[in-house]
Amino acid sequence: MTSVHEAHEIIAETTRLIDATVSAPLLQLRGRVLAEDVRAGFAMPRFTNAAMDGFAVRFGEIAGASKAAPVKLPVSQELAAGVLSTMPLAPGSCARIMTGAPVPEGADTVVPFEETSGFGSETVEFYKAPKKGANIRHAGEEIQPGALLAAAGTRITPAEIGLFATFGIASALVRRQPRVSIITVGDELRMPGEKIEPLAIYNSNLPLLKACVEAAGAQVTQTRQLPDDRQAIREALASAIEESEMILTAGGISTGEFDYMYEALEALGVEQKFWKVAQKPGKPVYFGATASDKLVFALPGNPVSALVCLLEYGLPALARMQGATPARKFTATLDEPFPVDRKRHRFLFGKLRAESSALRCQLSAQTESHMLTALSGANCVVEAPPAAEPLPPGSPVTCTPLPWTNEF
Known part of the structure; x- marks a missing residue:
């Protein structure tokens, strides 16, 4: 045998x-397996931009700001997301800026509007100075052009679909x-x-x-x-x-x-x-x-x-x-005895969970081959080789997560 x-x-x-292989559109990629590497076509972020609503400033000009001694600066320009500044930030001024808007030349810090007198005036009081360079997303800090987004053999999940969409990728080559x-x-x-x-x-x-x-x-x-x-x-x-x-x-x-x-x-x-x-x-x-x-x-x-x-x-x-890697198996610790077979490799359904930085496993109560109710609450298949005696609690066993769950 x-x-x-x-x-x-x-x-x-x-x-x-x-x-x-076939080229499949972005919205039909879930569950498919990539047939080629997918790489970033440009840097991310594509340009240096504000991480929150507030005011772009030169840090040195507001470094000593406090509630007791606010620094006052006039607003020299306003920038919304998708609007490119056509002029550098004038010395001694600030730029009203929204999340995602390009940071103007000369500015090195964005102060959140909550730490100022707000958006209602053409002169702004700064009540607190963040760290220099705070609240700015720098061009290319997340990923550089040509960097690998997903390798051939990757089974595409919603994560990859969102990533591809971020880089404007409308389709991908996948295995039939x-x-x-x-x-x-x-x-x-x-x-x-x-x-x-x-x-x-x-x-x-x-x-x-x-x-x-x-x-x-x-x-x-x-x-x-x-x-x-x-x-x-x-x-x-x-x-x-x-x-x-x-x-x-x-x-x-x-x-x-x-x-x-x-x-x-x-x-x-x-x-x-x-x-x-x-x-x-x-x-x-x-x-x-x-x-x-x-x-x-x-x-x-x-x-x-x-x-x-x-x-x-x-x-x-x-x-x-499909060129993908089969599901990974894990080693977990038994909560209870495992009823092994003397001559045959034994498979049971179970519940795999993380506990105190370790994996533990509880077996399903139903163990017979006609009892599909053993799947109730299960998230893995538990296995053990032939043995003369049941495995005691605390023994290591091999577990394969069920493909439709990632609860543990």
Whole structure:
């Protein structure tokens, strides 16, 4: 049986980068992966400007100002944001200036209006002198022209979108989204919203897997819910292989009498890379590839098993296909015993949190592979290798944050 470590190595060796790139507009970049470095086209700030509303002065002229002995200066000019001064600051005067307005030549400090007699007169009293150079944003102090804003391989978040907008970047070159097909099988399954018979169950796998795949920056090209039927499964797989770079299935991959997924993949020429991993949950997971490097993950039907296998194996593969780095794993300290398995790598959902400059982890109460309520309140997958005895509280464990949360 394949180990978890071996499974990761096999998938990494098999996964190929999608070379195709597209130019996407700024408002459609969230979740996409950059295909090239993005650099600043100009300095930021572009010009030296006021950090707040007040008066631009020569520091030496107001250095001794106080409430008891205010310094009085006439206003020689007024500057609003977007207005460039056409003359230097006259000696012995001040400039009324608004936040973001260019600081006039000769001025070296901005005094907030709260520390003066205010904006209502053409002569201003200064009651306090800040430090020399205070309240001025100097040209280029944040970033210089040509500086790296985001490197190729970065998954774009709202932070990058805001940064690109700041520099007037209206589009960026990104990796084409991997195309993914999702197939779930089971005579007993009904889609949410359908009428349900006494012995049927609702299909949570299809909407959950689709949401995870889309959150990973991929494009779901088709979804199918199928009965346990050989021909239907084979035809759906053939269509999925034709139009997708990754095929995800859930159900029908174990060794039961009505599990037809394996034989259908074999009949379609998919090369098995591994089938069955020494893990709990998710032991029956299958991974294969076509001659054209299309990846197939056949996941178990139990919802927790399917999700764990997608998070552990499918999403890292999707990241590599886009030139991105798979999710980082963290070491945390257990709050309570971890129920390890003697022979299999164990995965559980948990709650990761920062406490006293360290990471700690609390396990979800539900631990069985059909109990999707284990996700309630969870923000990570917790894992531990095989062991003879439960890990005691205080033991280190490996945690992978769930891709849709960053609470810890």
